[in-house]
Amino acid sequence: MALDRWIALILLGVCLIYGYTAWFTMDADLAPFMKRNPIWPSTFPKVLSILGIIACLIILLGLEKTEQKEADIDYRRLTDYHLGQALLLLGLMVAYALCLRPLGFLGSTSAFLILGSFILGERKWHIMFTVALIATLSVWYLVQEVLGIYMRPLPGFIGG
Template identity: 65%
Template structure:
C-alpha cells in the first residue's frame, strides 16, 4: 500500500475515535434548555468528522495511480535523506520553542526572534530587509489582535512589568 494510503488509514482511525466522542459523548451532560437548540456544542466536531472520513475514504478507496514511480515534484519517501530534512526538523523544534517562550519572553520579542531566525534557517541572509519586515509584521499582528480584537497578548517579558 502506498504511503498516502497508510497515512489516510491512520487519519481514518483517529477520526473514528473522535467521531465516537462527537456523536455519543459530547452532548451527554447538556442542560435541558440546550437540548432543544438547533446547534449543539458537538455540531462542528460532527461536521469535521464526516468530512474527514469522506476525504480519507476517497484516498483509501481511490483507483491506483497506474504509474510505477513518482512523478516530477512528488516526494519519494524512499529518498528522504535527499531532502533538507534537517531544516524541517529544526523549524519544528523552533516552533515548539516559540510556543514555550511566548509567555515568558512576550509576544513582540519572541515573534521577531522566531521569524528572523526561521527565515535565516530557510536561507535569507539580508538582515537589512529581514529585520524591518519582521518587526513591522509582528507589530501589525500585535496591534490587530490587541487593539482591534481586544485579546490581550503580553507584548514584553514579565520583568519589564507589563502587567497580566
C-alpha cells in the same frame, strides 16, 4: 500505501480527535450569556477540524493525484529531501510555543520569524528584521486593539 497517504491517515486521526474536542467538550463550561452568541470559542476549531478532515480525505481517496508519477514522495530516499530544515523548523515551533509566555508575544514571534527565515535560506538580515517586525506588530495590533484580546507583548519581568 504511499507516504503522503500515511501522513494523511495520521492527520485524519488528529483532526477527528480535535473535532471531537471542539464539538463536544469545549463548550460545556460556557457561561449562559455566551451560549447565545453567534460565535463561540469553539467556532474556529470546529471549522479547522472540518477543513482538516476534508483535506485528509481528499489525499486518502487520491482525488488530488495527477498523472505525473514524479511528484510522489519516496520514503526510501528521505535523506534526499531537506529533512534537516524540516526538523529544525519543528524544533523552532516547539521553542516558540515554550517561549511565548516568558518572552512575550513581540519578542518570541519576531525571533521565530527571523530564525525561521534564516533556516529556510534567507540571508538578507535587513529584510528579515523588517518583515518580522512589521508582521509581528501588525498581528499584535489587530489582535490586541481591533479584536480586544489581550496578548502579553513584553516579557513578564519587564512588566508585560
